[in-house]
Amino acid sequence: MxxxxxxxxxxxxxxxxxxxxxxxxxxxxxxxxxxxxxxxxxxxxxxxxxxxxxxxxxxxKGLLPSPEAITVREWASRWLERKAREVRPKTLLLYREELAYALPSLEDPQAKDPLGSMRLQAVQPAHIRALLDGLAERGLSVRTVKKVREKLHALFEEALSLELVARNPVAPVKVKAPAPEKTGRALEPGEADALLEALDAYPDPRMGLALHLGLALGLRRVEILGLQWEDLDLEEGVLTIRRAWVAVEGRGEISDPKTPNAYRTLPIPHSTLVRLRAYRAWWEGTFGGLGTPWVFPGTKDPSWP
CATH class of the missing domain: 3.30.160 (Double Stranded RNA Binding Domain)
Structure with a gap:
């Protein structure tokens, strides 16, 4: 020198x-x-x-990050561990799947992972740009690429707030928004009535009534699947949402409603109440009793009569 x-x-x-x-x-x-x-x-x-x-x-100014020898994959793993205490299991699974597009070693430690093996402080916007462009070239949808960018931005933003990096390398990198989709429209009253009547003729009474409840009371699919007979008061004509049924990695799990406001008791419209009473009578007559706590059990339910 x-x-x-x-x-x-x-x-x-x-x-x-x-x-x-x-x-x-x-x-x-x-x-x-x-x-x-x-x-x-x-x-x-x-x-x-x-x-x-x-x-x-x-x-x-106290803004210079400590040069810790931590890789992006290690930081992402720590970030996911923290998120496990904050979000639902299904949401955490989505986070991991989205990050795995950018950091495949999260799913397979032996996978080739150029970004994941980099030191956290060494990542530049150009690295992020190249990675997102590569995902698009692989045929991933714009929506998926945007989700990947969103998760990368979140984990680098936390590193920035903890002063592990001097800046967020994802911030200046943008993903072109997809072309606007055609918007739907609300059903006219006559259309809604016609759909409700058509559901009465649905071959599977469980499916027909489940769809009817969703349309008549504005219930989410996971709320309908989480209904138990104790949630229905067919004398008073009210229905209470207490739980949700969600699919996580191919298996069903019972979860709390999505938000505190999702716990609610709803009046059941008269026409829907008549159908629910008839459905319960059909169930008891067909199977000699309820046999299951679930209003809409699947055929793989161990309590299926």
Whole structure:
């Protein structure tokens, strides 16, 4: 290396034998008592001096992240562990699936994962741009690519808030929005009535009535599937939502309603109440009793009569 040259307060700047310039700035001491330094490179001394000046300004403001040797995959795993305490299992599964498009080693530790193996602080917007473009070239939908970007942005944003990175490399990278889809419309009263009548002729009475409830009371599918007979008061004509049935990794799980406001008691319209009473009578007459707590059990339900 060439002779050391130092400007006032700019750290140490050295010209390397390959002609490039290297600068170092001490940013404190590690747990072992040894000094910690940040290193930058450039083609000219002026370029390196400018980079060191920016590092020094960030350091004095307390904004310079600690150069921890953590990879993107390791940080993503920690992020998912924290999210496991905040979101529902099905939501966490979606988060992991979306991140796995960008970080395949989350699903398979042996998978080739260029971004996942990078140090968290080394990721640049160009890396994110190349990754998202690659996903689009593989045929992933714009919506999926946007979801992947959304999750990458979230985990880097948390790293930024904890001062592990100096900036979020995902922030300047955008995904072109898909062409607007045709919007639906609400059914006219006559159309809704016609649909409700058509559901009465549905071959499977469970399916027909389940669809009828969803249309008449505005219930979500997971709420309908989570109904038990104790939730229906067919004398008072009210229905109470207490739980939801969701599919997680191919199996059903009982969950609380999506939000506190989703716990609710609804009046059952008279025509729907008549159908529910007839359905219960059909069920008891066909199977000699209810035999199951579920209003709409599947054929794989172990309590199926």
């Amino acid at each position: 060439g002779k050391r040259k130092r400007g006032n307060g700019e750290g140490t700047i050295v010209r390397r034998r390959d002609g490039r310039w290297m600068g170092q700035l001490m940013v404190g001491y590690g747990p072992d008592g040894k000094p910690r330094r940040r290193t930058v490179y450039g083609r000219t001394r002026q370029e390196v001096a400018a980079k060191l000046a920016e590092l020094a300004a960030q350091h004095h």
